[in-house]
Amino acid sequence: NAGVTQTPKFQVLKTGQSMTLQCAQDMNHNSMYWYRQDPGMGLRLIYYSASEGTTDKGEVPNGYNVSRLNKREFSLRLESAAPSQTSVYFCASTQAAGLQETQYFGPGTRLLVL
Amino acid sequence: AQTVTQSQPEMSVQEAETVTLSCTYDTSESNYYLFWYKQPPSRQMILVIRQEAYKQQNATENRFSVNFQKAAKSFSLKISDSQLGDTAMYFCAFMKPSGQNFVFGPGTRLSVLP
Numbered sequence: 001n002a003g004v005t006q007t008p009k010f011q012v013l014k015t016g017q018s019m020t021l022q023c024a025q026d027m028n029h030n031s032m033y034w035y036r037q038d039p040g041m042g043l044r045l046i047y048y049s050a051s052e053g054t055t056d057k058g059e060v061p062n063g064y065n066v067s068r069l070n071k072r073e074f075s076l077r078l079e080s081a082a083p084s085q086t087s088v089y090f091c092a093s094t095q096a097a098g099l100q101e102t103q104y105f106g107p108g109t110r111l112l113v114l
Numbered sequence: 115a116q117t118v119t120q121s122q123p124e125m126s127v128q129e130a131e132t133v134t135l136s137c138t139y140d141t142s143e144s145n146y147y148l149f150w151y152k153q154p155p156s157r158q159m160i161l162v163i164r165q166e167a168y169k170q171q172n173a174t175e176n177r178f179s180v181n182f183q184k185a186a187k188s189f190s191l192k193i194s195d196s197q198l199g200d201t202a203m204y205f206c207a208f209m210k211p212s213g214q215n216f217v218f219g220p221g222t223r224l225s226v227l228p
Contacts, residue, residue, distance in 0.1 A: 042118070042205050042218025043159075090159060102149070103216065105159035 002026055004106035006091050012112045013081045021076040021109050023091030031094045032074035033103065034058075034066060036087040043090060049074055081113045116141045118208050118219035126225040127196045134181075135191045135222045137206030143167075147209045148182070148189045149216065154202040162204070165189065196226045 007022045025032065030051045035043035035058075045058030049068040063085060065077045074093075078085060088110050092103040117140045127133035139148070150162040165173045165182050172180050177197075181190045193200055203223050207216040 040123075040220060042207070042220050043216065044218070045216075088157060092159075102161050102164060104161075105151075108157045108159075110157075 004091055004093055004104050006089075006106040006109050008109060009107070010110045010112075012114065013078075014114055015082060017081050018077065018079050019081065019111075020078075021089055021091075021111075022073070023075065023106060024073045025091075025093040025104070026072065027093060027095075027104065028071070029093035029095050029104075030071070032068065033092040033094075034064075034074070034076045035090045035092065036060065036085075037090060037108075038087050046076065046089075078111075081111075083113045085111065086113045087111060116143075116208050116210065116217045118206050118217050120204075120206055120219040120222050122222045123220070124223045124225070126227055127193075128227050129196055129198060131196055132192060132194045133196055133224065135193075135204050135206075135224065137189045137191070137219055139187050139189065139206070139208050139217075139219075141187070141208065141210065143210045145210075148180075149207040149209070150178070150180070150189075150191045151205045151207060151218075152200075152202045153205065153221070154199075159205075163191065193224075198226050198228060200224065201226045 004025045033048045034046040037043045047066040049055045052071045067075045091106040094103045119138045146167045148165045152160045163175045177194045179192045203221045205221045206219040
């Protein structure tokens with residue numbers, strides 16, 4: 001049982017390049033989340049998926065798109081990366097949104113945009 | 115909108131001593147959930163403890179306990195018998211009943227000194 005996994009662990013992009021961050025969970029959770037963490041700040045929600053087939057914007061969605069490919073996988077795409085998107089990205093999952101279940105986090109992806 | 119404040123950016127404690135990390139929050143909700151997460155240098159987010167606002171009894175988890183003061187909107191974390199492995203960033207987080215995500219505080223960096 002690996003929990004929540006994220007790939008890649010580290011990525012360097014040039015401004016304007018695109019990339020997709022992958023996230024998968026094997027806990028049969030319904031809800032999945034993408035957060036970003038900037039220095040000196042807590043995590044901020046980018047997008048979430050309450051259940052398979054649904055996605056919604058969080059606090060800081062601009063510049064990102066998401067896809068809930070199936071129940072296990074939730075990807076985050078940067079279409080045209082900007083230096084302001086340099087951050088650490090965390091994926092999380094929980095059994096069901098709104099039930100205040102504990103969220104389980106992946107190990108994070110460190111992204112550097114030059 | 116909910117906000118979470120952690121007024122201590124950095125703290126240190128001697129090994130085997132006790133330390134208390136502060137957290138205050140602002141909400142108009144009567145029922146909600148509060149969490150403490152630990153983020154060691156590996157950057158993994160690890161749940162430390164969780165508290166339901168409708169429960170008057172303070173949550174405890176081994177060496178970790180909270181002092182939940184609902185009227186004061188305060189949720190402090192006490193770590194007893196501090197260990198070197200407790201060195202990490204600690205984030206306080208809030209979730210409302212209908213909410214989909216956490217609101218995180220900015221974090222407190224705790225160093226346990228030998």
